[in-house]
Structures are given as structure tokens and as C-alpha cells.
Amino acid sequence: MQVLVVDTALGLCTAGVFEVDGAVVRPLGLRSEAMTKGHSERLAGLARDAAKDAGGFDGIDRIGVTVGPGSFTGLRVGMAFALGLGAALGKPVVGLSTLDALAEASDAPDRAALIDARRGQVYARFWKGGDAQGPAEALSIEDAQGRVAELTTPALIGSGSGLVLESAPGATVVDAVGARPEDLAWLTAALDPEANPPKPMYLRAPDATPPTRLPGQPRSAVPA
Known part of the structure; x- marks a missing residue:
């Protein structure tokens, strides 16, 4: 199966085409740049160049895109692009969990994928004995440290790892700025598009808030 992966969730802007045959993942064309802003300006060009190296878009069977958790703006850019391209090519689009993709960087039976969510929180998911321990969550650093302490010599993957390291000796x-493209490709081929639609995974409300009045609308009177 030939898949195109798109990742704009964290600190990378990635587009890559891979051939996936079971556990064997072979890159055909890959472009990835470190960035936290500007994905909308670069993504289409990166996807074009990656697909050109792979022989064009015609051979693509499926598209995978990270759906979060991650940057609100980055996620919207990536999903809009993937959905538009999927519609144009008539190909299914698979939503990929950022945390699940990060976790593929280790084969340790006990592991935690952790993203620094700022404001004293991490986005996290945990595996024990190879089994996922519940869904992705937004946790306080203290709660995440407690969860990590329950694991046996775990692997900690992602930008939030350093925030909980003291609770997991050994x-x-x-260290991962973002998910490895080959792991995104493997998940894209392995997951059922029907069961994993490209819908955003938001674990907390956005920092921005809607305005309390429309432009030109007078401010409310302040009681004396």
C-alpha cells in the first residue's frame, strides 16, 4: 500500500509518501521541516515535492494526518489539506493520534507518550505490558508523574518527558519534536479509515476566547 502522511501537530511540518508492506515501511519521498508556525505556507509545497519524488499522486492509496493533541492552528491546517487532497484524489483519509504515533518510537512494554501542553499540563497516554491504559488525556504534571511512577522502567517519549522524569528512575x-514519519505511515496503513476519521482531538479548550462584543458595538455600561 502506498500512503501519504501529513503531520503539522507539533514542531514539524511533514509530508511523506511511503510504501507499506506489513511491517516493512519504505520511504519514496519525504519532506520535513522544523517549525511551530507557518505550516499553511509550506505544507502544499512539501507534499508536492514528496509526491514528485514518489512518482506523483496517482499511486497513493490512502492519506494519514495527525489529528492531535497538538497546536490548534497546526491541526486545522493539516486536516484541511489532507481532506481537500483526499477529496480531489478520491482516497480515504485516516486520522492519526499524535500520542499513538509518538509511542511507536519505542517497543518498550511500559511507555508513556507525553507532550508539554504548557500551563502546568501534559497531554499523555500510557501503555503497561504493551496495553494502552485508557485514552489520551490532559493531565497536571503532578498527576502525570503519579501515572508514570506506576510503570516499570518505562520509555518516555515526547516533549513532556522531562517534566515527569523525576518520578521514573531508570x-x-x-526525545522527539514530532512523530517519526515512518511510524505515521505504518499507522496509516494499519488503521481502519472508518473507525479513525480525520476529526480533531482537542483535550482542552483553546487559549483564545471569542470577543465579548462585535466590532463597532459599544461597550457595556459599568455600574456605578
């Missing part, structure tokens, strides 16, 4: 840290 843990292995896998």
Missing part, C-alpha cells in the same frame, strides 16, 4: 527518554 526510565529511557526518547
Whole structure:
């Protein structure tokens, strides 16, 4: 199966085409740049160049896109692009969990994928004995440290790893700005598009808030 992956959730802007045959993932064309802003200006060009290296868009069977958790703006850019391209090509689009993709960077039976969510929180998901321990969550650092302490010499993957490291002596840290493209490709081929639609995974409300009045509308009177 030939898949195109798109990742704009965290600190990378990635577009890559891969051939996936079971556990074998072979890159055909890949473009990835470190960035936290500007995905909308770069993504289409990166996808074009990656597809050109792979022989064009015609051979693509499926598209995978990260749906979060991650940057609100980045997620919207990536999903809009993937959905538009999927519609144009008539190909299914698979939504990929950022945390699940990060976790693929380690084969440790006990592991935690952790993203620094700022404001004293991490986005996290945990695996024990190879089994997922519940869904992705937004946790306080203290709660995440408690969950990590329950794991046995775990692998900690992602930007939030350093925030919980003190609660896991002997843990292995896998530093990751974003998910590895080959892991995104494997998940894209492995997951059922019907069961994993490209819908955003928001674990908390956005920092921005809607305005309390329309432009030109007078401010409310302040009681004396």
C-alpha cells in the first residue's frame, strides 16, 4: 500500500509518501521541516515535492494526518489539506493520534507518550505490558508523574518527558519534536479509515476566547 502522511501537530511540518508492506515501511519521498508556525505556507509545497519524488499522486492509496493533541492552528491546517487532497484524489483519509504515533518510537512494554501542553499540563497516554491504559488525556504534571511512577522502567517519549522524569528512575527518554514519519505511515496503513476519521482531538479548550462584543458595538455600561 502506498500512503501519504501529513503531520503539522507539533514542531514539524511533514509530508511523506511511503510504501507499506506489513511491517516493512519504505520511504519514496519525504519532506520535513522544523517549525511551530507557518505550516499553511509550506505544507502544499512539501507534499508536492514528496509526491514528485514518489512518482506523483496517482499511486497513493490512502492519506494519514495527525489529528492531535497538538497546536490548534497546526491541526486545522493539516486536516484541511489532507481532506481537500483526499477529496480531489478520491482516497480515504485516516486520522492519526499524535500520542499513538509518538509511542511507536519505542517497543518498550511500559511507555508513556507525553507532550508539554504548557500551563502546568501534559497531554499523555500510557501503555503497561504493551496495553494502552485508557485514552489520551490532559493531565497536571503532578498527576502525570503519579501515572508514570506506576510503570516499570518505562520509555518516555515526547516533549513532556522531562517534566515527569523525576518520578521514573531508570526510565529511557526518547526525545522527539514530532512523530517519526515512518511510524505515521505504518499507522496509516494499519488503521481502519472508518473507525479513525480525520476529526480533531482537542483535550482542552483553546487559549483564545471569542470577543465579548462585535466590532463597532459599544461597550457595556459599568455600574456605578
